[in-house]
Amino acid sequence: MPRKKHLPVDQERLTLLRSARVEPVPGRCVQCGLCSWNCPTGVDVRVYARRGLRVDDPRCIKCGTCIARCPRAVLHFGTISGAVA
Amino acid sequence: MRHFVLVGSGIAALSAAEAIRGVDASARITLASDEPGPFYSRPGLAYLLAGALPERQLSIRSRADVSALRIERIDARVHQVFPALHEVRFTDGRVLGYDRLLIATGASSIAPGFPGADLDGVVGLDGVDDARALVTRAKKARTAVVVGGGSTAIELAEGLQARGVETHYFLRGDRYWARVLDPEESALVEAGVSRTRVTMHRRTEIVRALGRNGRVVAVETNRGDALKCQLIAVAIGVRPRVTLAREAGLEVDRGIVVNERMETSAVDVYAAGDVAQVFDPVLGRAVLDTLWSAAMEQGRAAGLNMAGMPTVFHRHVALNVTRLADIITTVIGDVGGIDDPDLITITRGQSEAWSGAGTGISVVRHDASDRIRIHLNGRTILGAVIMGDQALSLPLTRIIAERVDITPIRDALVERPEALASTLLDFWHSLHPWEHAPYDHHARLAH
Ligand SMILES: Cc1cc2nc3c(=O)[nH]c(=O)nc-3n(C[C@H](O)[C@H](O)[C@H](O)COP(=O)(O)OP(=O)(O)OC[C@H]3O[C@@H](n4cnc5c(N)ncnc54)[C@H](O)[C@@H]3O)c2cc1C
Ligand code: SF4
Ligand code: SF4
Numbered sequence: 001m002p003r004k005k006h007l008p009v010d011q012e013r014l015t016l017l018r019s020a021r022v023e024p025v026p027g028r029c030v031q032c033g034l035c036s037w038n039c040p041t042g043v044d045v046r047v048y049a050r051r052g053l054r055v056d057d058p059r060c061i062k063c064g065t066c067i068a069r070c071p072r073a074v075l076h077f078g079t080i081s082g083a084v085a
Numbered sequence: 086m087r088h089f090v091l092v093g094s095g096i097a098a099l100s101a102a103e104a105i106r107g108v109d110a111s112a113r114i115t116l117a118s119d120e121p122g123p124f125y126s127r128p129g130l131a132y133l134l135a136g137a138l139p140e141r142q143l144s145i146r147s148r149a150d151v152s153a154l155r156i157e158r159i160d161a162r163v164h165q166v167f168p169a170l171h172e173v174r175f176t177d178g179r180v181l182g183y184d185r186l187l188i189a190t191g192a193s194s195i196a197p198g199f200p201g202a203d204l205d206g207v208v209g210l211d212g213v214d215d216a217r218a219l220v221t222r223a224k225k226a227r228t229a230v231v232v233g234g235g236s237t238a239i240e241l242a243e244g245l246q247a248r249g250v251e252t253h254y255f256l257r258g259d260r261y262w263a264r265v266l267d268p269e270e271s272a273l274v275e276a277g278v279s280r281t282r283v284t285m286h287r288r289t290e291i292v293r294a295l296g297r298n299g300r301v302v303a304v305e306t307n308r309g310d311a312l313k314c315q316l317i318a319v320a321i322g323v324r325p326r327v328t329l330a331r332e333a334g335l336e337v338d339r340g341i342v343v344n345e346r347m348e349t350s351a352v353d354v355y356a357a358g359d360v361a362q363v364f365d366p367v368l369g370r371a372v373l374d375t376l377w378s379a380a381m382e383q384g385r386a387a388g389l390n391m392a393g394m395p396t397v398f399h400r401h402v403a404l405n406v407t408r409l410a411d412i413i414t415t416v417i418g419d420v421g422g423i424d425d426p427d428l429i430t431i432t433r434g435q436s437e438a439w440s441g442a443g444t445g446i447s448v449v450r451h452d453a454s455d456r457i458r459i460h461l462n463g464r465t466i467l468g469a470v471i472m473g474d475q476a477l478s479l480p481l482t483r484i485i486a487e488r489v490d491i492t493p494i495r496d497a498l499v500e501r502p503e504a505l506a507s508t509l510l511d512f513w514h515s516l517h518p519w520e521h522a523p524y525d526h527h528a529r530l531a532h
Contacts, residue, residue, distance in 0.1 A: 030377045072406040
């Protein structure tokens with residue numbers, strides 16, 4: 001049986017993804033709901049944005065859609081440690 | 086049990102209700118508004134118009150959140166306030182007593198002055214009713230004309246075009262939003278608007294709207310042309326809804342004048358949000374903001390004070406972020422704006438603080454699609470406009486808000502504008518060695 005071919009993995013990116021969380025910048029959000037509406041796994045990102053909390057939801061697959069769709073650049077990826085990996 | 090009456094159902098009144106309930110479990114809270122329905126995101130209306138969201142998605146609180154607040158809602162318009170009697174009267178004649186009253190009636194669009202402005206088909210975008218009406222009208226209209234400035238005018242133009250209406254945007258002057266943007270920034274936005282296939286007309290004004298059977302059928306312009314259209318969408322500015330307060334004898338300037346505790350000139354009457362004109366100790370004058378976050382924080386401060394928790398509202402540096410023709414644009418602090426012929430008053434999502442002293446100089450860095458402009462005086466950065474890449478927007482907000490002395494980097498900023506971003510980021514990291522700037526990882530993760 002042929003061995004499964006793995007795609008080359010960018011280790012740095014993998015480490016980052018593991019600890020990455022979507023984070024809001026407080027004060028920029030206007031609660032429009034585009035982030036939640038576009039999240040493919042149904043995370044209510046807007047609630048996190050309102051409370052100024054990072055998205056800690058097991059459903060988050062770190063796809064970045066909410067970040068890309070937010071019209072106010074409220075969201076970005078941070079890491080749990082907060083330090084630059 | 087104290088009775089709190091809140092007039093309005095926008096973010097200022099909602100935030101006040103949440104603040105009151107947070108500190109007073111037994112309070113009676115009545116929220117009276119002429120806008121029935123769930124609490125919603127007013128800035129989100131632009132996306133409802135553009136078809137990017139369904140209406141229910143604009144709702145900003147779950148049913149559970151709302152019932153936990155235990156507010157009594159009255160869907161009616163408050164007609165009069167009697168501060169001496171501690172009573173309000175509704176248009177239907179009902180009278181309601183209060184111990185503390187909040188007026189959070191927001192701001193509404195100014196009606197245009199051209200003849201024919203009262204025809205059916207001349208519309209604005211203030212509330213969800215307007216957005217619904219625009220969606221319905223867009224189904225029938227072939228052509229629309231948009232007049233005005235600020236972000237709402239662009240949102241109207243893009244929304245209508247996205248709904249398949251051939252849209253023309255009339256600018257009175259030479260360029261877009263001169264009050265806040267400089268000529269190059271205007272040009273970037275205008276290019277973006279043109280890409281959406283909205284047709285821009287400069288130095289063009291409506292002289293009159295022509296109607297048939299009470300409906301708009303065309304506009305006549307100052308250039309002597311006539312353009313057939315079925316819709317005229319107007320965003321020439323907003324004005325605080327101060328009638329209630331003025332008739333009640335409260336001190337009113339352009340908005341309801343309040344101190345830092347959101348108290349009006351009448352005992353037990355507070356005001357917050359777009360309707361309030363709040364004293365800013367830094368600027369030394371009272372200013373209007375039509376900003377979501379300001380309305381939210383003012384509402385919260387008002388609610389806490391009403392509930393007996395002395396709270397001073399600290400006006401943050403004015404900050405607004407909008408998407409102008411797909412370019413994310415952040416405006417912070419005083420950016421040295423000038424008069425704008427397209428706007429009669431303040432627009433939505435604006436602060437009067439943006440057009441302050443205007444004594445600074447500008448330093449500009451410009452890449453293909455990203456642009457940063459900072460407005461400096463001797464030792465501090467007064468304001469900034471950041472278009473496109475937002476990596477610098479949080480550091481700049483803090484540097485401006487905290488009035489950080491930038492003497493160490495001032496020469497570098499002025500002499501090497503091309504290195505503006507790295508100069509500012511290095512400076513930021515030297516000030517906050519333990520904090521990462523947001524978006525540090527962003528570039529690496531968000532492809
Ligand atoms: C299309 C659009 C786009 C916007 N974009 C942005 C943006 O990008 N960024 C930003 O920061 N801000 C934006 N804003 C502005 C922001 O939405 C407002 O600053 C904010 O909603 C103000 O909240 P408020 O509670 O003070 O007033 P409002 O939300 O206006 O609420 C006032 C309420 O009072 C009710 N009312 C008025 N008079 C009476 C009366 N006599 N009796 C009973 N009820 C009454 C009204 O019906 C309304 O429900 C935008 C606004 C619009 C319309
Ligand atoms: S899309 Fe952005 S502005 Fe809209 S609710 Fe989400 S985080 Fe807030
Ligand atoms: S990153 Fe993707 S999965 Fe995670 S919250 Fe955002 S949209 Fe949802």
